[in-house]
Amino acid sequence: MSDTLRETSLTNEHRTLGARLVPFAGWLMPVQYAGIKKEHEAVRSRAGLFDVSHMGEILVEGPQAVAAVDHLVTNDVSKLEVGRALYTTCCNQAGYILDDLIVYRLEADKVLVVCNASNRDKIVAHFAKNLSLGTPWNDVSDAWALLALQGPKAVAIMGNLGAPPEVLNLPYFHVTRSSLAGVELWVARTGYTGEDGFELFCASDDAVTLWRALLEAGESHGLEPVGLGARDTLRLEARLALYGNDISEQTHPFEAGLGWVVKLDAGDFIGRDALRAIKAAGLDRKLVGFEMTGRGIARHGYPIVADGKQVGEVTSGSPGPTVGRNIGLGYVPAALAKVGTGLGIEIRGKVVDAVVVSTPFYKR
Amino acid sequence: MTVTYPRDLQYTRDHEWARIEDDVIRVGITSYAVEQLGDVTLVDMPAPGEDVQAHERFGDIESVKTVSELFAPVSGEVVDVNAALESSPELVNEGPYEDGWLITIRPSDQGELEGLMDAAKYEEYLGTLDG
Structure with missing residues (x-):
């Protein structure tokens, strides 16, 4: 079964740590170690270490x-x-x-x-x-591993590992060359959790060394390995889009709330003319955040209804462990996108109440 | 991994357990099911007085990640529903055979109990499942 799935350099580490491994985008990836809620909480209150080498x-x-x-x-x-x-x-x-x-x-x-x-x-x-x-280019996905260290203790853990000041003081969305635990790497102050943290790009051959060094350096700070399950609830609370759910080839950046990454007047790019026309025409629908006011959990693909008719679809939904509510994202007609608008989510044939809320659901 | 399952219970292929208690059958999900689900966040169950059919869906159980259907081990009338799960669904994770029980059923056909597996058979059955 699993022999057709690709493994990262760290898959055996995950096995040792007792992770549940599941297929994801053709890879065998850890979905959870200690449990999604525990891992989610670790990242919000302490720190979590992710293997995202499949990227x-x-x-x-x-x-x-x-x-x-x-x-x-x-x-x-x-x-x-x-x-x-x-x-x-x-x-x-x-x-x-x-x-x-x-x-x-x-x-x-x-x-x-x-x-x-x-x-x-x-x-x-x-x-x-x-x-x-x-233009010389190279797909280095297989040669490189990617680890994410995320959470309020991320800086302290990097400090424990002897990271230099230029790494510890690296501003958000900056990147620098460095070395940690004897491993050469690119360190970026980026992530996909809504927390402070780093993403570390190193050679695949060095991934195990770096992974183990980070876990050891983080032990006293309550660092835990975190799987894709908590990665999903963390990113949803922070309203970070997930490709294949919230955005796809059926959505454009404006309706997804990503107009801020479309720079129509900054030089030509593929899709610019079309996006200019889309913007000029105005939005039919918008990706909104909602929380369940009735008892139920919205899931990807569930219908969104208003006045007894389907008006949209849930693109992401789950319990939000930190916000303590069942939350979701979905596309609705622009007229229903205002914060406070009541919506219905059809859950297994039953319509459960929800309300449009402002996002992100969680902000550190 | 060798997990042993309580010897006093009967099991279904859908990973529910049934315990015979006088005239009712107490129903829950097995530790295998709990392991597969992860953190349980919501349990949707029938109301007392409703009828359930053996091997048919009587409710749903949701974890952070996923939703699964619950199947009745026997047919009958729902007598009691574990109301504590409404506010504390994590009881299912903490004690699937104890405080995390789901419903009790007054069986309409005692013969249906014969179709369930004992612990040894259930363990054997789990061994045949992939993953």
Whole structure:
């Protein structure tokens, strides 16, 4: 069964730690260790360590690297300074979302693009086809591992490992070259949990060394390994979009609430004309956050109803362990998107009350 | 991993347990089911007085991650529902055979109990499941 699934350099570490491993986007990944709620709480109150080596990484190099990537994404990479990162969508010609990415300018002529595991093949093919001719690029996903250390104790744990001041004081959405536990790596102050923290890119061969060193350095701070289950509840509370749920090739950035990563006047990019037209036409529907006021948990795909008719669909939903309510995201007609609007969520044939709330559900 | 299951219970292929208590059958889910579900966050159950059918859905149990259907081990009338689960669904995780029970049923056909597995058979059955 599992022999058709890919494993990261850390899968055996997860087995040793007693993780439940499940298939995810073609990978065998830890969904939980001690339990989703416990892991979620660890990240909010202390720290959690994630193996997210399944994510895709593309390195684009050369004097044209910045301009070449800029042409493929909706945000403005042209002004991205060395050592900084930005969040962006990558759209097709029609302005619909192929993936959401973080773009890191590692060096003047070296740009790192991180994409979702589920979209790696698509994005690599998209880059191969559309990066301007002669721009050197490389899919380094297999050669690189990615660990995320997230939570209020993340800085202290990095300090325990002997991280230098430029790492400990690294501002949000910045990236720097460093070395930790004898491992050469790129350290970024980014993450997908709504907490402070770091993402660490190292060679796959060094992943076990770094993973073990971090767990050891974090032990006195209550660091726990965290699986994809809690990663999902953490990101949902922080209203961070999940590709395949909240955004897809059927959604565009404006209706997803991601208009802030579309820079229509900052140079041409794939999908710009279409997005300009979409913006001018106005929004039919919007991705809103809601919480259940009735007893029930909304899940991906459940119908959203108003006045007895289906008006939309839940894209993400689960209990929010920190906010203590059952929360969700879904697309509704623009007229129903205002905070305080009552909605119904159809749960196994029964309509349960919900209300549109402001997001993020959780803010540190 | 060798987990042993309580010897005084009967089991279904859907991972419910049944305990014969005088004239009612107490029903819950097994530690295997609890393990698969993770943190239980909500249990949807019938009201006392409703009828349930053997091997048919009588409710739903939700964890943080997923929702699963609950199947009745025997047919009959629901006598009692574990009201504590309304505010404390985690009782299912903490003690699936004790405070985490779900409902009691007054069976309409005692013969249906014969179709359930004993602990040894259930353990054998679990051994045949993948993963």
